[in-house]
Amino acid sequence: MSRVPPVPDRRLLLKGALAAGALAATPTVAAAAPSPTASSPKKAAPFVNPLVRNRADPHIHRHSDGTYYFTATAPEYDRIILRRSRTLNGLATAAESVIWTKHATGPMGAHIWAPEIHRIGGKWYIYFASAPAESVWDIRIWVLENANHDPFKGTWTERGQLKTAWETFSLDATTFTHRGTRYLAWAQHEPGMANNTALWLSKMANPWTLTGPQVRLSTPEYDWECIGYKVNEGPSVIARNGRLFMSYSASATDFHYCMGLLTVDADADLMDPANWSKSPTPVFTSNDTTKQYGPGHNCFTVAEDGRSDVLVYHARQYKEIVGDPLNDPNRHTRVQKLGWHADGTPDFGIPVADTTVTDMEVAS
Secondary structure, three states: OOOOOOOOHHHHHHHHHHHHOOOOOOOOEEOOOOOOOOOOOOOOOOOOOOOOOOOOEEEEOOOOOOOOEEEEEEEOOOOOOOOOOEEOHHHOOOOOOOEEEEEOOOOOOOOEEEEEEEEEEEEEEEEEEEOOOOOOOOOOOEEEEEEOOOOOOOEEEEEHHHHHHHHOOOEEEEEEEEEEEEEEEEEEOOOOOOOOEEEEEEEEEEEEEEEEEEEEEEOOOOHHHOOOOOOEEEEEEEOOOOEEEEEEEOOOOOOOOEEEEEEEEOOOOOOOOOOOHHHHOOOOOEEEEOEEEEEEEEEEOOOOOOOOOEEEEEEEEOOOOOOOHHOOOEEEEEEOOEEEOOOOEEOOOOOOOOOHHHHHHHHH
């Protein structure tokens, strides 16, 4: 979801950020895709775009049995939804279930944003952002747990707020493991900082508790991260080619919304910010040719062939927004192949055009 935390005029800036603008195939960092073999499934069908309309901040988890689980922000900001399918394209028409709804009063009563679903230790967990019904801008991170093997069944237990170092605007939590250690990455406003949100990293004691230091990996500093609002949010991690790559979204959530990239060597200490490098230019931006605007809040998954990396994100199909962007429901979930440069870094390309009838006829 795109929104911004408290800075000087808190309510105004937060609402403006809203107006302005994930993890892997397994519950760890996106696992390295296996090498092609003679027994590998045949190439999957071309992706349909938009994949799921009116669903922002998408997260797709590919379970160990090959099933894709999808969740995202609903434009009413009042519930958490789930879909599942054996194929990525199948998510477009898969039945959608509401697995949790906001509280009528008190905590978790407003602004239900950016859910992510993860399988950890034989249980399902959903991380999401919300605020009290009586104080709708006090956004924090919350956790749900389900012990049933089927996340559409069983009971989703509220594990409560995931506590960070400060009681400030925080959201967009994602979790991953690297070399046996589980981490949480998220966006939060740091008291005294002249920004809206920065990116943070911490080790985890369990799926709902942080442990040890919480370090800042990135704060908005380049011009393209500070258009409208100074925002770094929506982190997602993929591990490839001896490195970990953390994508994130920046600036206001209008057509200026775009994606940046942090990189760290797989052998380095992830908790030392000095080990992370930051791209000085955005890696994924709006495109007038394909008519996709404000692409961001992504995650990564793997195609049905088990080899091809897939970029999942949302975007609008128009540049100008009529009225308050907070009330504009037309950020649609989109998917496309993620490429790789010769130097081993991800090649995001450009947001692809909408699928046409001709596209599908040619594909068939």
